[in-house]
Amino acid sequence: MVLENYVKLMPGVPVRLHFVDHSIIERQITDPIRGVPVKRRSLVFYVDERDGVKVDLMYSVVSEKHADDFAGYLPDKSYVRYTFTVVKDAAGTVPPRILETRPR
DSSP states (O other): OOOOOBOOOOTTOOEEEEEEEEEEEEEEEEOTTTOOEEEEEEEEEEEEEETTEEEEEEEEEOOHHHHHHHGGGTTTTGGGGEEEEEEOOSSSSOOOEEEEEEEO
16 A cells, blocks of 8 residues: 555546645656656645645645746635635646635
């Protein structure tokens, strides 16, 4: 049994997330096109609820496009007042997107 602490998205399956904090970290990932290690900044949210269930997970956003979806919520951490439904529309390098934002 593998224990994981990151939210994994399955293509086409929406996931409701509530965030309690965030940070921006630098991490090394494998470039999906070139197959070589590269350093990228990543927006990491700390998740306390997934699909209505209490959890202790992280939601890592590497895509700049997806990170831009959250940009307006970051300065004052107003994301804590919302539940976000995110979905990854296809497998591969397609970034996730926010499907719905609801007040808590």
